[in-house]
Amino acid sequence: MSTSVHVAELTHRFNKQAEPVLSDVNLRVDAGETLAIVGESGCGKSTLLHMIAGMVMPSTGTVSIGNEPVRAPNPRWNIMFQRAALYPWLSIVDNVALGLEFAGAGRERRHRAAAMLERVGLGDRVDARPQDLSGGQQQRVALARSLVVSPSVILLDEPFSALDTFTRSDLQAEVLSIVAEQGITLIQVTHDLDEAVIMGDRIAVMERAPGRIHSLIDNRMPPPRQPGRPGFAGMRDELLAAFGRARRNLSGADPSPVAASVAVNA
Ligand SMILES: Nc1ncnc2c1ncn2[C@@H]1O[C@H](COP(=O)(O)OP(=O)(O)OP(=O)(O)O)[C@@H](O)[C@H]1O
Helix, strand or coil, rough: CCCEEEEEEECCCCCCCCCCCCEEEEEECCCEEEEEEEEEHHHHHCHHHHCCCCCCCEEEEEEEECEECCCCCCEEEEECCCCCCCCCCCCHHHHHHHHHHHCCCCCCCHHHHHHHHHHCCCCCHHCCCHHHHCCHHHHHHHHHHHCCCCCCCEEEEEECCCCCCCHHHHHHHHHHHHHHHHEEEEEEEEECCHHHHHCCEEEEECCCCEEEEEEEEECCCCCCCCCCCCCCCHHHHHHHHHHHHHHHHHHHCCCCCHHHHHHHHC
């Protein structure tokens, strides 16, 4: 079952003397919606995501998932990182089943883990060790581990950034298909504007120092959103312009789209 995410009046300082890393962040993501978050390096995207995941408590403000205040990590709002942290001494089916064990599942967990590996295209590798898989396959295992616990919300922190273009594209499509099928609410941090257009029904552009939401853009492209399809380049240009405006709020300069593009890819 999908669930909404509500961030209210969130401000964060990593220590009392420091300037706030995040300030006055307000955000609502509807149940079943997908949101991509972009912004200049260091603007606080990961910090915000970690707070939604309950890994870091905000200095002030609240995060709620459904009607429940987030105070700790929970399998119902699961986070997946850029690098798959898999146990090399366990087979991949046991790595995935471990997520279910932490979530309190019973003896059927190995069967459920195998079914989820099948769903992400690794049904014939269940007994392999993580180190025998490619980076893309390892990310598929991590994805299966995040999804097998049937989360209402999935939080992705640049999960595909280390992958080649084709593997990344396959995994983007896989994630979109699974979240649509299961009605999961998705929030994904990315550096890649193409990826933001592909993944997000809406795209939040953040500014930095302090980090806050600069703009929220509705993605007008209907899925499947793929580079080269009509409307994709226009949506990306709109996003790039918003990214440039978010930077200008910081520096007072007026960056050209090329300068903004360099910053995005830095
Ligand atoms: N545990 C921490 N203690 C102190 N400062 C931190 C901590 N974690 C992050 N920061 C600082 O908070 C700011 C935001 O970091 P964060 O990683 O959230 O940004 P980001 O937008 O995700 O960056 P990037 O795109 O480069 O990954 C940075 O200035 C970072 O140095």
